[in-house]
Amino acid sequence: MAEVNPTLTPDIDEVAGPLLRIETVTKRFGGFTAVDALSLDIKAGEFFALLGPSGCGKTTLLRMLAGFEAPDEGRILLGGEDIAPMLPHQRPVNMMFQNYALFPHLSVRDNIAFGIKRAGLPRREIMARVAEMLALVRLEGLEKRRPDELSGGQRQRVALARALARRPRVLLLDEPLAALDKKLRENTQRELLELQRRLGLTFIVVTHDQEEAMTLADRIGVMNAGKLEQVATPRHLYEQPASRWVAEFVGDINILEGNVDSRDDHRWTVSVANAGNVVVTAPREATDSATVCVGIRPEKIRLSRRGPADAGAMNRLNGIVASVGYLGGASVYTMSLDNGATLRASLANTARLDVDAYAVGERVVAWFAPDDCIVLGR
């Protein structure tokens, strides 16, 4: 592993037992299996993200943790205790809803106090806790307002304060930032992360936005069709995807399909029909299959007019620039290789006056290191 990708940080160590253990949980709706024998451990104090396309079962899984759906099979252990048979109000878990679900007939203060009042605390303590929560999310002075008198960002913070007020052992967040605009979302991400670190709470967030998951989470579970495809740190997920599906779902990637021509300990040569030979670093889990996919992230590819001077260890593929997409910080060059394949390369626009940029129709050489190639099953 270290040889394949020496810079990858290992997963969070497994010393402490998991706070939350999901054991082969299955949920069916009629004939449709929303969550399929899924197992997952989440550690105390972790910020965990469930990422997946819509309909992958991530929300159903979250709703099972909150208690709004009962699993058909499997157990959900929180601190060793099976909470699957418990009703939502009996669980030491709170949820922040996607549309916030603030009570429109109650003021900000009463919204936040709603859950603590049910806990039967003395009145003075309730008021103290509400004040503490208002300070935590910086909403002092707004306690008498109704939800419809607040901005989107303020509502989001009321929802957060309301969910945190009961001091849950796990906080569930369903698409917490989806309703906010981009600028506000970035600030709120930072605040959320800071809050989680400060409180040391376990957060589980469901999102379809991979950037959000990458920014927030310690670990990400990528879900597809009711199953976890991979559970890993953001970096690991991006640089070492477990499957072609994950590689294509997370970020952009070029996929070249080919046959393994020769293998030695460190290097494989893959002959790709529509690109040529590609030398790759041998994967950790060597597959015996003759046909493989080689994945290369667009930003790992460099372009030049003549190719590198010392090209000994590099892969070189020749072609012409088919189109250029200018994105501001970077430009995406789509290359038509001489053998027919298409390759996308993302280059940072490091100079403001880039007179040296490649034009459409220009002949270029794409080059990339064997270490930057991900070998995936088909």
Next chain:
Amino acid sequence: MARPLIRLSRFNIASLALGLAFLYLPIVILVIYSFNASQLVTVWGGWSLRWYSEFFNDQAMLSAAAMSLRVAAVSATLATLLGTLAAVALARGERFKGRTLFSGMLYAPLVMPEVITGLSLLLLFVALGAERGFWTVTIAHTTLTMCFVTVIVQSRLSGVDRSLEEAAMDLGCDPVRAFVSVTLPLIAPAIVAGWMLAFTLSLDDLVIASFTTGPGSATLPIRIYSEVRLGVKPEINAICSLIVGSIAILIVAASLATKLSSARGQNAAPM
């Protein structure tokens, strides 16, 4: 919230005036003639409150009015209870089998001719050997008005976000408590509007009441109808004016309550 004033053309004003006159002129004439001093309904004899005082001394009419109010109050309350429960079951329950059929059947009394409802209820009461009187009329009116309550409450309920109840449960409420502390306050205006509508419908019903009532328990519309058959007394005008007045107040209150409810509903909607 300044709305631009729409300039009305002459044609619009004329058609508006004619339409309103068609609807309200008879009622206006009725109200004016209720203050008539003359014995004869059709002859104007100057302003007077004579027929109002006559009504308040007419024991038979007063007891019929009391009967009507009691029937309306009890049947509206029963209809509101049952109608709200049905609305909750239809809007919130699991998608049980035959749900569409059930909700269709619930709305049948809305379109069923009253004669048929009245006759079928009469046959039922006779078959059961029930003594006809206050309770049979009340039950019949509950049957008639319950579906109106259901329609109003159900439309309100479908506008209340389901996740509000879930949030309440998440914050420590059992399902019943979640309904009472979150959903009920949000649909309360619709329930009040439903009650008032049921009350009004019961108050002015003649057909079903005449089928299901028994001797000695005539409602006000039945009493008025039988008086009118012997010739219209100006006293009837006074009674009718009182009924029109009270119904107008109730309907305005009910529509205000509905408006309040939908305004809250908009606040309940996300963003």
